Amino acid sequence: MGLRQYLLKRLVHSVFVMLFVVTVVFFAVRSIPGDPARLMLGGDADPEALEALRAELGLNEPLYVQYFQWLRRLLTGDFGESIRTGEPVLGSLVQVAGPTLSIAMLGMVIALVIAIPTGIVSSVKRYEIEDYLSTTIAFFGISMPAFWIGIVLILVVGVNVDAIPTFGYTPINEGVGPWLRSILLPAIAVGFPYGGILMRMMRSSMLEVLNEDYMRTARAKGLTSNLVLFKHGLQNALIPVVTLAGIFLAVVLGGVVAVEIVFGIRGIGRLLIGSINRRDFPLIQGTVLIVSFVFVLANIVVDLLYTMINPRIKYGGGE
Amino acid sequence: MSEPLLDVRGLTTSFETGQGRLTAVDDVSFSIEEGEVFGVVGESGSGKSVTALSVMRLLDDAGTVEADEVRFDGTDLLSLSESEMRSVRGGEISMIFQDPMTSLNPVMTIGEQIAEVVRHHGDVGERTGFWSEMRRKYVTGTSTESRSWRRAIELLETVGIPEPEQRATEYPHQLSGGMRQRVVIAQALAGDPSLIVADEPTTALDVSIEAQILNEILELSDEFGISVMLITHDLGVVRETCDRVAVMYASEFMETGHVDDLFEDPHHPYTEGLLASIPRIDDDREWLSVIEGTVPDLIDKPPGCPFQDRCEYAFDLCDRPLVEYELDSNRRARHAVRCHRENDRVRVDESGHVTDVPDEAVAALERRIEAGDGSSNDATVAESTVRADGGSPTGGFDETERRGDRDEY
Numbered sequence: 001m002g003l004r005q006y007l008l009k010r011l012v013h014s015v016f017v018m019l020f021v022v023t024v025v026f027f028a029v030r031s032i033p034g035d036p037a038r039l040m041l042g043g044d045a046d047p048e049a050l051e052a053l054r055a056e057l058g059l060n061e062p063l064y065v066q067y068f069q070w071l072r073r074l075l076t077g078d079f080g081e082s083i084r085t086g087e088p089v090l091g092s093l094v095q096v097a098g099p100t101l102s103i104a105m106l107g108m109v110i111a112l113v114i115a116i117p118t119g120i121v122s123s124v125k126r127y128e129i130e131d132y133l134s135t136t137i138a139f140f141g142i143s144m145p146a147f148w149i150g151i152v153l154i155l156v157v158g159v160n161v162d163a164i165p166t167f168g169y170t171p172i173n174e175g176v177g178p179w180l181r182s183i184l185l186p187a188i189a190v191g192f193p194y195g196g197i198l199m200r201m202m203r204s205s206m207l208e209v210l211n212e213d214y215m216r217t218a219r220a221k222g223l224t225s226n227l228v229l230f231k232h233g234l235q236n237a238l239i240p241v242v243t244l245a246g247i248f249l250a251v252v253l254g255g256v257v258a259v260e261i262v263f264g265i266r267g268i269g270r271l272l273i274g275s276i277n278r279r280d281f282p283l284i285q286g287t288v289l290i291v292s293f294v295f296v297l298a299n300i301v302v303d304l305l306y307t308m309i310n311p312r313i314k315y316g317g318g319e
Numbered sequence: 320m321s322e323p324l325l326d327v328r329g330l331t332t333s334f335e336t337g338q339g340r341l342t343a344v345d346d347v348s349f350s351i352e353e354g355e356v357f358g359v360v361g362e363s364g365s366g367k368s369v370t371a372l373s374v375m376r377l378l379d380d381a382g383t384v385e386a387d388e389v390r391f392d393g394t395d396l397l398s399l400s401e402s403e404m405r406s407v408r409g410g411e412i413s414m415i416f417q418d419p420m421t422s423l424n425p426v427m428t429i430g431e432q433i434a435e436v437v438r439h440h441g442d443v444g445e446r447t448g449f450w451s452e453m454r455r456k457y458v459t460g461t462s463t464e465s466r467s468w469r470r471a472i473e474l475l476e477t478v479g480i481p482e483p484e485q486r487a488t489e490y491p492h493q494l495s496g497g498m499r500q501r502v503v504i505a506q507a508l509a510g511d512p513s514l515i516v517a518d519e520p521t522t523a524l525d526v527s528i529e530a531q532i533l534n535e536i537l538e539l540s541d542e543f544g545i546s547v548m549l550i551t552h553d554l555g556v557v558r559e560t561c562d563r564v565a566v567m568y569a570s571e572f573m574e575t576g577h578v579d580d581l582f583e584d585p586h587h588p589y590t591e592g593l594l595a596s597i598p599r600i601d602d603d604r605e606w607l608s609v610i611e612g613t614v615p616d617l618i619d620k621p622p623g624c625p626f627q628d629r630c631e632y633a634f635d636l637c638d639r640p641l642v643e644y645e646l647d648s649n650r651r652a653r654h655a656v657r658c659h660r661e662n663d664r665v666r667v668d669e670s671g672h673v674t675d676v677p678d679e680a681v682a683a684l685e686r687r688i689e690a691g692d693g694s695s696n697d698a699t700v701a702e703s704t705v706r707a708d709g710g711s712p713t714g715g716f717d718e719t720e721r722r723g724d725r726d727e728y
Contacts, residue, residue: 213421222409311490
């Protein structure tokens with residue numbers, strides 16, 4: 001199976017995955033208590049006005065009718081309009097995607113760059129001070145929620161270092177420096193838990209590889225220990241880590257939502273939480289759809305990477 | 320007699336475990352001559368592989384290796400620096416491991432796995448620094464024009480792999496088990512070694528290709544004048560392939576000698592038991608013979624013969640530390656046995672059972688034990704005994720001591 005065919009197959013699969021996601025979300029948000037019309041008009045609103053608003057918003061239709069109407073519009077690329085503001089959902093999403101993606105990407109990069117080498121060192125220096133130190137730090141990362149790390153970072157770094165802002169987001173077109181500074185702390189906050197998980201995985205994966213027969217073969221060839229480790233071991237150890245790195249991206253995406261609130265950044269997370277509070281059904285659905293799309297896409301990329309580093313795996317299985 | 324290629328004296332390897340000190344190799348001495356096939360036979364866990372890994376200094380930090388001497392081609396391997404040792408590994412001495420499914424790297428092409436040995440140990444003028452190797456592995460790939468790659472293809476052809484150019488670009492999982500072991504052999508030949516240590520090279524393979532692979536190893540080592548240390552648990556393989564053989568049991572070399580001598584006239588009860596347990600095609604016994612009992616625990620191993628509990632000839636001296644007795648009558652090669660039955664003063668009846676242990680026997684043994692700890696000095700003793708006929712005796716024993724020892728033989 002060629003690369004193009006494989007990609008096509010994966011994309012078709014992901015359509016179904018996302019259909020499932022939006023279906024669940026569609027019915028889930030409507031099953032939680034709360035009425036968007038009442039939330040808009042206030043607790044003591046006139047019943048007739050409420051009724052009129054509900055009719056206008058299409059909320060009086062049977063659920064399945066609403067569902068299929070929404071799906072039909074979705075197929076034409078129309079995410080609907082926010083109940084609250086009447087603005088197109090897609091437009092609002094595009095506006096806030098910048099900060100969220102910036103934070104998530106930088107967080108991932110920070111996590112990978114630190115966790116992979118640390119995991120390797122930790123496995124090689126097993127039960128030595130380097131190992132204890134890094135596994136302990138990683139354990140903190142795994143145990144602490146991202147938003148809390150964010151709060152601590154604000155208290156410790158933000159307050160003491162003037163150059164690092166603790167609030168708001170500067171778009172990249174206003175300068176790379178200010179942009180980086182504005183997302184540095186949130187990125188660390190979302191990257192820390194992710195990095196902690198990756199580090200532990202890298203460590204255990206490398207420990208396993210160190211015991212493999214082919215590593216002994218490599219030593220018996222007279223290679224230096226560094227070559228044995230990085231030429232013969234690294235790629236093998238990365239195989240499981242890459243897969244899990246894709247799955248655990250959920251940690252980053254979930255972390256961003258709360259971290260944006262802490263740092264007062266108007267991103268997807270803030271949009272999502274606001275829309276849930278206001279029972280802004282189309283906006284919730286649209287946001288979840290986009291986030292799950294990013295997640296599915298990232299995992300397709302990861303699977304492609306996986307076939308690159310593991311010659312035993314071919315696109316779509318089989319030999 | 321010229322100096323042996325590999326001369327190991329008094330090799331002892333132990334591991335610190337949670338339960339105590341595990342002696343995996345206990346005072347083992349042997350030598351391998353140039354061009355010789357030397358077999359080490361023993362059951363699983365008897366310490367065969369650890370012996371080989373100790374010589375190669377490939378055990379990790381958990382293992383402690385001590386020896387009076389591990390001399391290879393005139394160099395003491397134990398005194399080499401780690402970087403000097405690396406040029407021995409894969410170059411002078413190469414290894415073939417048991418399972419070709421796991422001993423080849425699954426994410427590297429076969430060609431590169433052979434070519435890297437050529438680069439590190441051959442004279443092909445290619446850079447082998449860390450960054451050069453890393454770039455080759457992760458960025459550029461191995462150039463199919465390079466000398467090391469072309470040499471790898473030649474080697475694949477040598478070990479009988481069809482379409483070597485094509486195969487070199489493939490990964491281990493694309494080959495059958497037999498083909499993979501051929502790749503491992505090619506890899507072992509790539510450094511132009513003078514000794515190949517083959518650690519159960521056919522155990523993981525299908526019986527139908529076992530003979531092919533063994534022949535391949537032996538023919539090639541013969542062709543290139545390479546000595547082979549063949550580790551196996553298969554007595555049939557030993558009989559057919561080895562020149563000399565050592566029988567290992569519970570971390571000790573029990574009997575060492577020419578393969579024909581050992582098979583025709585075994586002296587150690589364990590060897591006897593092993594040979595008796597080989598099924599024969601003309602056998603009409605209903606039950607195969609077995610050696611009763613189990614291998615003793617090697618943790619905090621007590622002195623004395625480890626086989627005594629299972630030995631039908633066990634007698635009073637078996638609790639004493641073992642020493643090596645050399646048999647000198649009409650042997651094809653030096654034949655050494657670690658069993659006190661061989662003590663000249665111990666009287667043995669025709670069935671091999673000990674009938675009388677005179678006091679002189681005990682005294683002679685005690686002198687030997689006192690003279691040195693174990694066979695490390697026995698080796699010297701044996702040598703001086705040989706030289707006593709023609710040459711001048713050398714060695715650090717005083718005259719009476721040596722005479723006492725010589726009397727024993």
